[in-house]
Amino acid sequence: MAHLIEEAKSGRASCRTCRKPIAKGELRFGEEFDSQFNDGGSSHRWHHLACAASALPDALKPTLDEYGGEVAERATIDQLISAGKKATKPGAFPYADRAPTGRARCMFCEAAIEKGTLRIAVERQVDTGAFVTKGAGYLHPACASEQLERDQVEAEGFILGLKANSRLESAELDQVLAEL
Ligand SMILES: [Zn+2]
Ligand SMILES: [Zn+2]
Structure with missing residues (x-):
């Protein structure tokens, strides 16, 4: 499976970006994600095309280019994609997400972060032995405030960064912020 565009088969799904229902027959974008409930399988999160163009431009663009069917307001969607690409800074730190695997360890407590x-995720210096590079370091939300203190990172700016960069639902982001 992969990302896909299709006509909504029913009017039951809600858009993950704006939370409003997607009408039956309307084109929708299916964002593929690894489902923890599906035994390593994957599933789709649905978005209105216009919402995906703004929120997930890099995921939508190639899918839209491959889609063979007619897209109403294609020009508008393309404009939203360009605008969305400018607004999002891919890989900007810090951000919060759900661990896609159980391999990463928390920088602070060194325990594994459960899948x-x-x-x-924060940016950190990684010493490979041969050279020092920048990479992602991961933290349990509950460990983050102590790590910030240790690194003398200013919390207010950090929280603003999290809010801007995280692609979580607001309830999930609130949960992260509550644990900080
Ligand atoms: Zn929407
Ligand atoms: Zn930890």
Whole structure:
């Protein structure tokens, strides 16, 4: 499976971006994600095309280019994609997400971050032995405030960064912020 565009088969799904229902027969964008409930399988999160263009421009663009059917307001969607690409800074830190695997360890407590749980990604220096580079470091939300203190990172700016960069639902983001 992959990302896809299709006509909504029913009017029951809601858009993950704006939370409003997607009408039956309307084109929708299916964002593929690894489902923790589906035994390693994957599933789709649905978005209105216009919402996906703004929120997930990099995911929508190639899918839209491949889609063979007619797209109403295609020009508008393309404009939204360009605008959305400018607005999002891919890989900007810090951000919060759900751990896609159970392999990462928390920088602070060094325990593994369980697959599917909420985590915070920050930029850190990685010493490979041969050279120092920048990479992502991960934290349990509950460990983050102590790590910030240790690194003397100013919390207010950090929280603003999290809010701007995270692609979580607002309830999930609230959960991360509550644990900080
Ligand atoms: Zn929407
Ligand atoms: Zn931890």
